[in-house]
Amino acid sequence: MTQYKVPVLPGDGIGPEIITEGRKVIDAAGERFGFDVEWIEYPQGADHYLETGELISEDTLKELSGYSAIYLGSIGDPRIATGVLEKGILLTARFYFDEYINLRPIKLLEGVWTPLKDKTSKDIDFVVVRENTEDFYIGIGGRAKKGESKALLEVKRALYSAKFGLDIDTDSEEIGYQIGLISKEGTKRVIEYAFDLSENRKKHVSSVDKANVLSDIYGFWREEFNAVAEKHPGVTTDFSFVDAITMWFVKNPEWFDVVVTPNMFGDIITDLGAMIQGGLGLAPGGNINPKGTSMFEPIHGSAPKYKGQNKVNPIATIWAGAMLIEQLGEKEAADAIVNAIQKNILDGKVKTFDMGGKNTTSDLGNDIARIVKGE
Numbered sequence: 283m284t285q286y287k288v289p290v291l292p293g294d295g296i297g298p299e300i301i302t303e304g305r306k307v308i309d310a311a312g313e314r315f316g317f318d319v320e321w322i323e324y325p326q327g328a329d330h331y332l333e334t335g336e337l338i339s340e341d342t343l344k345e346l347s348g349y350s351a352i353y354l355g356s357i358g359d360p361r362i363a364t365g366v367l368e369k370g371i372l373l374t375a376r377f378y379f380d381e382y383i384n385l386r387p388i389k390l391l392e393g394v395w396t397p398l399k400d401k402t403s404k405d406i407d408f409v410v411v412r413e414n415t416e417d418f419y420i421g422i423g424g425r426a427k428k429g430e431s432k433a434l435l436e437v438k439r440a441l442y443s444a445k446f447g448l449d450i451d452t453d454s455e456e457i458g459y460q461i462g463l464i465s466k467e468g469t470k471r472v473i474e475y476a477f478d479l480s481e482n483r484k485k486h487v488s489s490v491d492k493a494n495v496l497s498d499i500y501g502f503w504r505e506e507f508n509a510v511a512e513k514h515p516g517v518t519t520d521f522s523f524v525d526a527i528t529m530w531f532v533k534n535p536e537w538f539d540v541v542v543t544p545n546m547f548g549d550i551i552t553d554l555g556a557m558i559q560g561g562l563g564l565a566p567g568g569n570i571n572p573k574g575t576s577m578f579e580p581i582h583g584s585a586p587k588y589k590g591q592n593k594v595n596p597i598a599t600i601w602a603g604a605m606l607i608e609q610l611g612e613k614e615a616a617d618a619i620v621n622a623i624q625k626n627i628l629d630g631k632v633k634t635f636d637m638g639g640k641n642t643t644s645d646l647g648n649d650i651a652r653i654v655k656g657e
Contacts, residue, residue, distance in 0.1 A: 284317040286610055289346055290353045293327045294367070295584025296594050296643075297355025303596035303647025304353065304603040307622070310651035311607065311615040321353075326371055328359030337370030343378045351606045352577040355599070356584035373421070376414055380440040381569035381577060382468060383475055384412035384548060385605070388535075388555035393627045394637075396558055398532060406558055408538035409483070411476040412548025414569060415439060416464045417499075419545045423460035426450040441467040462499055464544060469506040475572065476542035477514045483539050485517045490527050490543035490551065503544055528554055556581060563595030563636050566602035568609070578606040592642045595634040597623055600650055622653035 290305070292298040305321055312318050324346075326338050346352060352375075357367045375381070390396055390406035398406070422435040435446040442465055450457075473489075480487045489507045491500035504521065511519050522530060524547040530537060531554050543551065556565035562582035569577040580598030588594050601623060608616035626632060632649040633639030641649075 285320065286317060287320045287322060287349060288351055288353055288606070289322045289324055289349050291324050291326050291355065291371075293355035293357045293584060294329075294359045295356055295586040295589045297327070297357070297584055299590075299592060299643050300580065300594065300596040300599040301353060301355040303643060303650075304599040306647045307600045307619055307651045307654055308603045308607060310654040311612070311619055314618065314655050315612060315615040317607075317612060317615070322349075327357060328362055328367060331362065331367065331370075337367070338374055343375065346375070347379060347575050349575055351609050352575065353603065353606055354577050354579035356580065356582065358584040358586070360586055369421070373419075375577060376569050377439070379569075379571055379575040379577070380415065381571045381575070382413065382415045383472055383568075383570035383572070384410075384414040384545075384552075385568040385570050386410040386412065386548075386552045386555060386581070387566065387601075387605075388538075388552075388559050390559045391564070391624050391627055393624075393630070394560035394564065396560060398535065398558055401535060401558075405536040408535070409479065409540050410548060410552050410555055411472060411479065411540060411542045412552065413464070413468065413472040413543070413545045414548075415545070416462075416468045417545035418460055418462035419549075420461070420463050422446065422463075423458070425456060425458045426452060427456050428453060435461060437463060439465075439468070441465065462546075464499055464503060466502075466506065469503055470510060473507050473510045473542055475570075476540050477510055477517055480517050480540040481514070486539040487511070487514075487517055487519050488527070488538055488541045489519065489521050490524050490541060490547050491521065492524050492547070493521075494523060500544065507542070524551065527551060531555065531558060552581065561636065563598055563634070564601070565598050566605055568602065568605045570609070576606075576609050578602040578609070592644055593635055594643055595636050596643050596647055597650075600647065618654055619650070622650045625653050626650050 292301045357372050388408050390403045392403040420437045431450045433448040437444050491503050493500040493504050556562050565581045567581040604616040604619035626649050632641045
């Protein structure tokens with residue numbers, strides 16, 4: 283029997299509850315397909331931070347880097363200022379492990395309601411590949427008050443480093459600024475991933491940018507997209523400005539196969555994608571380093587108001603678990619989990635409140651695990 287070791291960060295709020303169900307379903311898949319997962323739990327999250335003052339240490343990151351895949355519940359707690367946990371744990375891990383791809387399947391399962399009139403599961407089935415370490419999310423910026431000031435800002439990545447020495451002279455009472463950066467190396471690799479992915483799908487890649495206004499940074503993105511496209515003559519391509527693609531996602535989602543986007547725009551359009559596939563409770567995501575450590579999670583937050591109530595929908599987390607084991611090489615088992623989610627929905631007997639039912643989180647996990655095992 284194949285053995286895997288997978289670190290788990292249950293996190294905050296509903297995180298521990300939904301992760302429990304995800305683990306349950308993966309264990310069921312392991313029984314059926316001949317593999318076993320040893321789950322290694324880590325405490326990082328709000329309680330750990332409040333008790334120790336630690337977000338995630340260098341030693342913990344080094345330890346986690348020895349694994350191929352991490353299972354994450356959710357991060358965020360109202361007792362702690364917004365962004366502290368997200369930046370200090372989630373973004374720190376993404377940058378440390380160089381998880382340069384955020385992978386989001388936008389797939390409407392049969393029997394799931396979508397707010398898009400007359401659209402069905404045949405119309406909504408694409409993937410968004412979001413660059414995950416650059417753009418305006420590199421975390422460098424600041425404020426300056428009236429007069430002259432200086433600032434030295436630095437970004438360090440596995441591929442490169444860059445420094446910005448700023449001489450600021452302003453007669454405004456105060457200004458705030460944020461620096462966005464994309465690199466040739468970082469842009470090229472995420473676009474190449476998108477094209478490689480499309481080769482096994484419908485061979486169509488759509489690029490998202492705002493090159494008509496932010497021409498320096500996103501004009502650069504387009505140049506790299508075209509250079510990669512030349513190496514894939516069998517793949518059709520198109521461009522959309524980010525404001526336009528939000529319209530096309532709603533009007534004609536069937537147009538899309540693989541969508542590749544810079545970091546900030548990807549963050550925006552994938553929430554729209556989640557809604558057209560039925561809501562956040564059905565939306566999984568992966569932070570991918572194809573040759574290193576990847577991290578899989580639902581894209582929704584920690585929903586602290588539901589903590590401990592055993593009522594939220596665990597499907598996004600279970601689906602993220604399917605992505606995790608596919609990353610480990612268990613493609614057949616991953617497909618079985620997604621198929622079991624689909625069967626559970628079509629059966630319509632066990633469903634949580636957001637889908638019009640009265641069952642608990644654990645009821646839904648039990649039912650999907652049962653279907654995975656073929657019972």
